[in-house]
Amino acid sequence: MIKTIFGLTTQTTVALLLISSVATFSQTNLTRKKADAIAATELQTQIAQQKVKAEAEWAAKQIEHKNFTMKFTTQIFGDKPKDGRSLYISLHGGGGTTAKANDGQWENQKKLYTPKEGVYFVPRSPANTWNMWHDYPMDELLAEVVRSEIAIDDVNPDKVYVMGYSAGGDGVFQLAPRLADYWGATAMMAGHPGDAQILNLKNVPFTAFVGGKDAAYKRNELVAQWGKRMDSLATAYPGNFIHDTHVYADMPHWMGRKDTIAVPWMASYRRNSLPKDIIWIQDDILRSQFYWLGTDVATAKQGLKARVAVAGNDITIMENQNDVLYIYLNDNLVNLDKKVTVSINGKKVFDKKVLRNANVIKQSIGARLDKSLIFSGKLVIKNGEVSAI
Template sequence: MHQYYPNLTKQLAVGLAIFCASATSAQTNLSRKQADALATTELAAQMAIQKPKAEADRDAKEIKYKNFTLKYTTQIFGEKPAGGRSLWISLHGGGGTTPKANDQQWENQKKLYQPAEGVYFVPRSPQNVWNMWHDYPMDQFIAEIIKNEVVLDDVNPDKVYVMGYSAGGDGTFQLGPRLADHWAAVAMMAGHPGDAEILNLKNVPFTAFVGGKDAAYKRNELVAQWGKRMDSLSATYKGSFIHDTHVYPDMPHWMGRKDTIALPWMAAYTRDALPKDVIWVQDDILRDQFYWLGRPLDGAKQGQMARVAVKGNDIDVIENTNNILYIYLNDQLLNLDKKVTVSIHGKKAFSAKVARNTSVIKETVGMRMDKSLIFSGKLMIKDGKVSVM
């Protein structure tokens, strides 16, 4: 729906011209053309606001959030594709050790991988704890990293990848599923799955690597088990849970760079920002949006689950344990010029047109500044009833 323009000034001018020409239309009954124009305008405005902050972050080589600071380095590889660069977020090892040890792991990570194309972004964890990559506030940092790189290096948000080694692998096991709607693909190297929500990976390719002799914390056994679980899920959900698992029998924790084959494997994939069948299991770090689903943070609990599918203009709520569930809509997911039908557990609960709404466009641009996740309609399911927001 929303073309990506690297030139912010041009994008803003084009969007404003198109939208202002039809400004007399009702704010809650936009045509598709008007909705697209407003989305273009709002996205350009948000990017223009983000750019000076991103430039200041780059000058300082760090991003701040509340009392946390995330330092980072970047390298750019290859020629920029027409649709924008890829972004490779690479998480170092270490964890609950000394700052000096984690600094050394950060230095190692800077040289560990080289994508054929894209921005190689290596952050230094803001904390020196075992769960440094998946505890609060890493979700907020990931969001800022992506926003900054979109405006600074013309990164395409549909080509963002995350990977990590050792404690960084622990992080990708957790961030991969929890932030699945951010990633084109995920790679885990020599980490521990812990309580990662595997079902959230339905629409994200995930590759995992471990040495067969890497017995600490049973990494070798648990990664192999993870691969078998992915095998089972991909057999159950045909075409989903794309994965590739490598257990190198004779390798210890350090795999001698055998894991570098992950990068071309990942690069073959582009994010599906609007998959037609979504499973969302709420993790211990709570989220209010996942692909085209959402909910208020107030009342959200770990383990709450929703599975919702779209076929044509029919929305099927297959499972939902959320007291309130939002369904965000746009003209890529379905046709907003026609009636939208919602069924809950097989029973029809709603059938009507959903008007394109300026407030939903502005809300969703503000939430993510993500060209592929801008919505113009919104439904709410509460107490078994569906209403238009």
């Protein structure tokens, strides 16, 4: 006797469930070849979608986010290299002053630097406040700039650089470590560090410039101290914390364009998109992902720290203060055809294969449109236990 369920026979229902199960398994147990094919198609699809949106914004020369509007100008220098253009985001000075004064600083910033190759992107801060470049929603706005420049001008996400003068330098001190996984290199001119999270710069080249007579807000002293801290960190972590600090003894706040050497210095570097050893400290603007680490923003707090390293297929969590920690994986970071091990406090807590998952691929592409940060596997660490998605 054959029973029916919602108008279907039991045999038909079982067959459909089996088909559904096979389809689901085929999307969560991908070969590398299949994962790469899905990634390539999805990346092109999402870039095309972003381009439609970006074309309207680039025509209007402004980006809107909620009730914020960021105007901008772009200039393109040199021929486009085979691996894509560079992008230089250049932040103007000014700060907590009049709109007219900040407009003048914006106009000045447009003429300050000339890269040999790349898109020179000069935004006008949507605010006229002292923290104009590192308060909400600057992270979201700059992330959108990078996404759109990938779509509009074929920018290579491994060749994105940020620089800024005065209040723009303040912004670089904050944005360079907070958004470290975006930058090929960074340049700070005549700003002050405030409470910037220096340890996040482990894998990002950072150059700083200040006049020795630039005593306002103790810029000269603080930049010199920052340089010494970078010296110490570079010694403690050989091969990391690449930096170059310039204190021009006889120069005031305006350094007479001596800082323009920062542009070719930055251009000599490419982003290390998948560093094997990451230090991540949450800033006051919380992030859900940093390189191949992630967390739940709902439980994230300023100051929470994680340090995780990869060697071969072995992942070592040396420190984790997050309630939940995500580890995103791809075949450039580990070999997903083999078992992946995770150790916490010297104890191995995971030793299994991590399946490639189409949903993880699509989600990571949607987040960044970044060819170097496409992930196909994900681990979840919570309460000392590890599970794979």
